[in-house]
Amino acid sequence: MNDGRFAIATHILTLLSRSGGHWVSSEFIAGSVNINPVLVRRETASLRRAGIVACKEGKNGGYLLARESDLILLSDVYRALYNGPPLAFAKNRPNPACEVGRQIEGHLAALYGEAEQALLDVLGRTTLKAFVDRFD
Amino acid sequence: MNDGRFAIATHILTLLSRSGGHWVSSEFIAGSVNINPVLVRRETASLRRAGIVACKEGKNGGYLLARESDLILLSDVYRALYNGPPLAFAKNRPNPACEVGRQIEGHLAALYGEAEQALLDVLGRTTLKAFVDRFD
DNA sequence: GCCAGAGTACTCGGATAATCCATGTCCGAGTGCGTACGG
């Protein structure tokens, strides 16, 4: 979560929520977030697969919220981005010949499960609309 | 947190907790975690700055818990590793000319604060000793 | 004046190249043990 992707996604959705139902291009979004338009499309791809945003190609195309902002929970956004396997150990597996190495993945997975659930509880308490309403 | 650093640190501390008060070298730890010894030293450097582990150079040197394992909370470990500024936006600052871009960092920081606190609450409920006791 | 059709402009999506950070390798600093020499 602290890799910036959630921040980008939230920024995108905030812009879409304030667009008044108009299609917003990735280039415009990129200008506000101050990143490359391709990165915007990367994130919107995840959000689109999760059914949070809709896209339209061609002239005057862009992105739009797929449903009302008060029906989008920030936990939905989190899940849309991090729906992969729980990455307790990304690359190197611990040494199975070591008593600790053999068991730690399971224990860490349990701990991570608790932690992630707590995170989702917090994010699930806030809708996108509530978040956007905090802006002037 | 999902970058593997916490997993490595927890693994290290588990090994130290089971060492029976003997100094454990970074190379031995690396063998169990299955990573390069330098990465172990990187993490122990953070843990040492936080006063969680002690180190000794020279022959028969290595690392040791700086205090009893039931006095080390997993939240202490988390704070030791991620004590930097809240990285809501790591690299590119949002466009200040945009109404959303100007405000989103603050709103995200508030949200991240809540989320991180929930995480710390979970981790703060478990001591290193309790975690290690789950191993056979 | 009105309709149809092609052209054009604009946008998303994916493939390929460049950049950056995490990882790995190497070398210096420090410490304890072993050994050898002198008393």
Place this chain on the structure above:
DNA sequence: CCGTACGCACTCGGACATGGATTATCCGAGTACTCTGGC
């Protein structure tokens, strides 16, 4: 035989290469608006 001093082996810590992943550039696919020609 005992004490001291030197040398060596081992370990941490930081500086400099390397590799893979993130980021940026480019090109193709698709859609709506526009302009032109015909009726």
